[in-house]
Amino acid sequence: MPHELLFGSDAPTMHMPDVLARGMIGFHSGWRYIILLLLLAGIITGWQTSKGKKPFTGFTKRMGMFTMIAVDIQLIVGLVLYFFLLARYTDMHMGKLTDQMRMPEFRSIAVDHLIGMLIAIILIHIGYSKAKKATVDAVAGKKQFGYFLAALIIILLSIPWPFMSIHAWRGWF
Numbered sequence: 001m002p003h004e005l006l007f008g009s010d011a012p013t014m015h016m017p018d019v020l021a022r023g024m025i026g027f028h029s030g031w032r033y034i035i036l037l038l039l040l041a042g043i044i045t046g047w048q049t050s051k052g053k054k055p056f057t058g059f060t061k062r063m064g065m066f067t068m069i070a071v072d073i074q075l076i077v078g079l080v081l082y083f084f085l086l087a088r089y090t091d092m093h094m095g096k097l098t099d100q101m102r103m104p105e106f107r108s109i110a111v112d113h114l115i116g117m118l119i120a121i122i123l124i125h126i127g128y129s130k131a132k133k134a135t136v137d138a139v140a141g142k143k144q145f146g147y148f149l150a151a152l153i154i155i156l157l158s159i160p161w162p163f164m165s166i167h168a169w170r171g172w173f
């Protein structure tokens, strides 16, 4: 007996227009380098402040805020991409999702990338907030340095780099 279909068809229903998909993936992909540079600057200035070489003001303090804004922008774009990735691969069917979870290429983005990046973004938020609340400059620098370094390592491990065999088709930008 044919099963009842909500929209009268079982063809994929939710696809982003091609131009928008390419634009958003292109942005998400290139934005990684802005995040990596900001994180690096936050780590270096945080370290210098923790050693008493700099006050926790101006450039050092702003680096933390810019990094947080940059990852939040990436999170918003990522959430939209995530929704359409699920729609594209699973048509929002539980059975297809279970099937796809067996595919390393899908699982790597749908699970590893998502969890890794969410942890890194939370660490950046905690680091920024702890540094802002610290009353001693060296302590603020230490917080920014430590949390941002942990986030950088997790981000580097969670990016689907083209040198990974399952992501070889993805570009560097």
Ligand code: HEM
Pocket (backbone or CB within 6 Å): 025, 028, 029, 031, 032, 035, 071, 074, 075, 077, 078, 079, 081, 082, 083, 085, 109, 113, 114, 117, 118, 120, 155, 159, 160, 170, 171, 173
């Ligand atoms: C610091 C945070 C993040 C960085 C640096 C990052 C970086 C990247 C990179 C470099 C790609 C490969 C793009 C390409 O194919 O050229 C990618 C793909 C993707 N990211 Fe992220 N990402 C971040 C956070 C997130 C978050 C939080 C989500 C979900 C909520 C997300 C969802 C996705 C999805 C769904 C794709 C695959 C897009 C597709 O091929 O359809 N990302 N990400």
